[in-house]
Amino acid sequence: MSKSLNPPKVPHTAVSFPHPHVVLVTLNRPEHLNALQRQMSIDLDRLWRWYDNEPSLRCAILTGTGRAFCAGADLKEWNVKNSEGNVKDVERWAENGFGGLSNRHGKKPVIAAVNGLCLGGGMEMALNVDMVIASETAKFGLPEVKRGVVAIAGALPRLIRTVGRQRASEVALLGRMYSAQQFLDWGIVNKVVKLEDVVQEALKWAVEMSGNSPDSIIVSREGLLGGWEAEGPRESTSRTDGGIYKSMEGGDNMKEGVLSFVEKRNAVWKDSKL
Structure with a gap:
């Protein structure tokens, strides 16, 4: 690669x-x-x-x-x-x-x-x-x-x-x-x-x-940075939830994560498009 x-x-x-x-x-x-x-x-x-x-x-x-x-x-x-x-x-x-x-x-x-x-x-x-x-x-x-x-x-x-x-x-x-x-x-x-x-x-x-979901890493990091940059917890969570999280919600990697858990196997992630 x-x-x-x-x-x-x-x-x-x-x-x-x-x-x-x-x-x-x-x-x-x-x-x-x-x-x-x-x-x-x-x-x-x-x-x-x-x-x-x-x-x-x-x-x-x-x-x-x-x-x-x-x-x-x-x-x-x-x-x-x-x-x-x-x-x-x-x-x-x-x-x-x-x-x-x-x-x-x-x-x-x-x-x-x-x-x-x-x-x-x-x-x-x-x-x-x-x-x-x-x-x-x-x-x-x-x-x-x-x-x-x-x-x-x-x-x-x-x-x-x-x-x-x-x-x-x-x-x-x-x-x-x-x-x-x-x-x-x-x-x-x-x-x-x-x-x-x-x-x-x-x-x-x-x-x-x-090895974790690339989408989840990006969105979780965005949520962390809100607090790092002095946003309040509620404001940071609301901004992340209403913004980049919506872009991953229901996406291929979220579906794959849940499905792999149900099927008791390692997830196969797609490259993030966020």
Whole structure:
């Protein structure tokens, strides 16, 4: 199946398909700790849009090579833009934020397989994905305050909703680094594993998710995002029920799910058309 897919090209990024319904995106700029240049961020945004619109794909994984998952923005590029008076060009990462992820709503889930340093914009992306699998050696942080900039790509409100005001203030205002275990305890990370297992564990979760109804995944995620984006429970449920849920109600996958239960067999899902 993967041979027929044609994802957009992203500089310093490898795209592979370890499972028929899963895309693995690997940042491959290890000599720069996978820091993103502005064009990389814009092209990643295109890649996530392509993923949302590719019917055969049901889950995505983002990871990095070398010591880092992503160390944030390329400060050398930022420094050049500063000297040219064009810093605003760097700050306009993409419509959906840093790496096309930090402010992404999107349609389908993304799992972060955090292999190492996850700092600045890297952490902003991790805070807005659906699940985070981290290596036991991974380090997280928002060091922007130490560099005279701000984590303005979506992390601050999301951080406070996840860990509360006091812990969010600690992370954002002190600029410290935190262990994967600490963030597991705080609810930012789902699971901590050995470094050599981080991508395989994320793939295990992605494959398990892909075995569920793709329509149900999309609609359930939409319902979750309503609460994440500060809608009240009643408003979020009403919007989802009156919107995208109606598009799947009575559809082939809903019928198949019920029928497979009655017949005591595994469901055979069709690619989502939502």
